[in-house]
Amino acid sequence: MTAIIEAQALSRRFGSVHAVDGVTFAVEEGSVTGLLGRNGAGKTTLMNLVTGQDFASGGTVRIFGEDPVENARALTRTCFIKESQGYPDAYRGRHVLAMAERFFPHYDAALAARLVADFGVPVDRMMKKMSRGQRSAVGAIVGIASRAELTLLDEPYAGLDAVARHVFYDRLLEDYAAHPRTIVLSTHLIDEAADLLDHVLVIHEGRLEIDAATEDLRGAASTLVGRAADVDAFVEGREVLGRERVAGISSATVAGLDAQDKALAASSGLEVTPVSLQQLIVRRTGGATTREEAA
Ligand SMILES: Nc1ncnc2c1ncn2[C@@H]1O[C@H](COP(=O)(O)OP(=O)(O)OP(=O)(O)O)[C@@H](O)[C@H]1O
Numbered sequence: 001m002t003a004i005i006e007a008q009a010l011s012r013r014f015g016s017v018h019a020v021d022g023v024t025f026a027v028e029e030g031s032v033t034g035l036l037g038r039n040g041a042g043k044t045t046l047m048n049l050v051t052g053q054d055f056a057s058g059g060t061v062r063i064f065g066e067d068p069v070e071n072a073r074a075l076t077r078t079c080f081i082k083e084s085q086g087y088p089d090a091y092r093g094r095h096v097l098a099m100a101e102r103f104f105p106h107y108d109a110a111l112a113a114r115l116v117a118d119f120g121v122p123v124d125r126m127m128k129k130m131s132r133g134q135r136s137a138v139g140a141i142v143g144i145a146s147r148a149e150l151t152l153l154d155e156p157y158a159g160l161d162a163v164a165r166h167v168f169y170d171r172l173l174e175d176y177a178a179h180p181r182t183i184v185l186s187t188h189l190i191d192e193a194a195d196l197l198d199h200v201l202v203i204h205e206g207r208l209e210i211d212a213a214t215e216d217l218r219g220a221a222s223t224l225v226g227r228a229a230d231v232d233a234f235v236e237g238r239e240v241l242g243r244e245r246v247a248g249i250s251s252a253t254v255a256g257l258d259a260q261d262k263a264l265a266a267s268s269g270l271e272v273t274p275v276s277l278q279q280l281i282v283r284r285t286g287g288a289t290t291r292e293e294a295a
Pocket residue numbers: 014017018019037038039040041042043044045046
């Protein structure tokens with residue numbers, strides 16, 4: 001496999017804030033990677049470093065094997081769409097699409113036109129007069145139609161309604177299947193995007209908390225519900241990610257249960273359910289929680 005992005009001990013400090021704190025990872029060619037984390041975790045900063053829009057305070061990052069900073073060759077193979085994208089005052093939607101067509105060597109204008117219709121974007125309207133969702137849709141259209149070898153999408157659907165988000169997932173997957181490329185997508189809507197992702201990078205307070213195949217994370221934790229005494233006995237000595245207790249009934253989220261463990265839990269009268277990717281990440285980045293409520 002070829003690594004399209006390689007970061008080694010990459011850091012970015014803003015004064016005393018360690019926005020990105022010594023992260024090392026590789027993104028493989030042709031993968032769809034979710035860059036996940038809480039507000040302020042460092043996702044945008046990391047994407048800015050990967051696309052050469054910011055300078056590292058330490059460590060290195062390479063895309064296509066090269067330093068991205070002021071590297072026109074690497075950057076014309078890269079499309080970075082971010083929520084906070086600014087546009088010149090006089091730009092209408094169609095100007096943004098025309099610029100994209102000029103910039104990206106593999107841009108497909110016919111696909112962009114179809115996506116404009118799918119999202120219902122008023123491309124003759126000034127960008128500054130578009131709603132937040134319409135501006136996001138323009139970014140999503142450029143992100144998909146550019147067919148850049150490396151596509152980074154930073155919260156590409158902020159403001160998009162549920163229908164438009166599903167149009168985005170469907171069209172992105174469809175076009176990716178026909179024209180494979182490397183995609184990195186940051187999002188807070190983890191479960192919604194989970195089917196799209198084959199790899200997950202979770203960043204927490206600037207550090208890389210999880211770097212794993214989505215497949216390996218599915219079923220990586222389970223929730224056990226039952227009588228408090230039974231739950232307590234079962235989880236003794238296991239990795240507990242979170243625990244809640246209401247009136248003698250306990251619920252515990254536990255990592256690393258195999259089929260035998262689950263069967264044992266069930267035979268002890270506990271209800272066992274898999275934890276979704278989103279729940280797992282919330283547990284991992286929110287710290288183990290313990291909540292007790294009286295009856
Ligand atoms: N230019 C800057 N100057 C000072 N601090 C900054 C700057 N840019 C980012 N930060 C800080 O670095 C941290 C990481 O910010 P970043 O925007 O990368 O987070 P994020 O994961 O993209 O968050 P969100 O999900 O809220 O968009 C935050 O604490 C932020 O306040």
